[in-house]
Amino acid sequence: MLNCNDYILVTITKKGEYLEKYVKLLKEKNLKITPQRIKILKYVDTHRTHPTADEIYSSLKKDIPSLSKTTVYNSLDILKKHGLIKALSICGSEHRYDFKNDMHHHFLCKKCGRIYDIEFKCPNIKHIKGEIQSSGHHIDEVHGYFIGTCNDCIKKVEK
Numbered sequence: 001m002l003n004c005n006d007y008i009l010v011t012i013t014k015k016g017e018y019l020e021k022y023v024k025l026l027k028e029k030n031l032k033i034t035p036q037r038i039k040i041l042k043y044v045d046t047h048r049t050h051p052t053a054d055e056i057y058s059s060l061k062k063d064i065p066s067l068s069k070t071t072v073y074n075s076l077d078i079l080k081k082h083g084l085i086k087a088l089s090i091c092g093s094e095h096r097y098d099f100k101n102d103m104h105h106h107f108l109c110k111k112c113g114r115i116y117d118i119e120f121k122c123p124n125i126k127h128i129k130g131e132i133q134s135s136g137h138h139i140d141e142v143h144g145y146f147i148g149t150c151n152d153c154i155k156k157v158e159k
């Protein structure tokens, strides 16, 4: 695991292009280090807007003209399987991707479709997890979804 100091160090030494962080993450999972995987990880990490696979593809295509959609889909799948990124299915069938560094919840605005990160500690989560695990189930992930109208969209209506 990278700690805060590693992160700062890597950021300072590489300025903007702090790719070592992603190389390290791939290494930790014994995954093959490819420029595509590094770019995808970096994109998801630096665009916390929960992009779709298509958005990731179109943005990276400008940088890597040889990039194929299949590579993006396959890489996202592998990164997801190894827990480096999360796929949110909050919008139904289309997955939205998120960098997995901490646990947070999501708020979906049904008007503009933006997904906001919601950080809060749920005091009951330990208790609920305990209840579920006591019946023999094992929990890998916890997802919290909230759906409504974001403050931006509310402001637009009020104007």
Ligand SMILES: [Zn+2]
Residues within 6 Å of the ligand: 109, 110, 111, 112, 113, 114, 149, 150, 151, 152, 153
């Ligand atoms: Zn909105």
Ligand SMILES: [Zn+2]
Residues within 6 Å of the ligand: 050, 098, 104, 105, 106, 116, 117
């Ligand atoms: Zn998120």
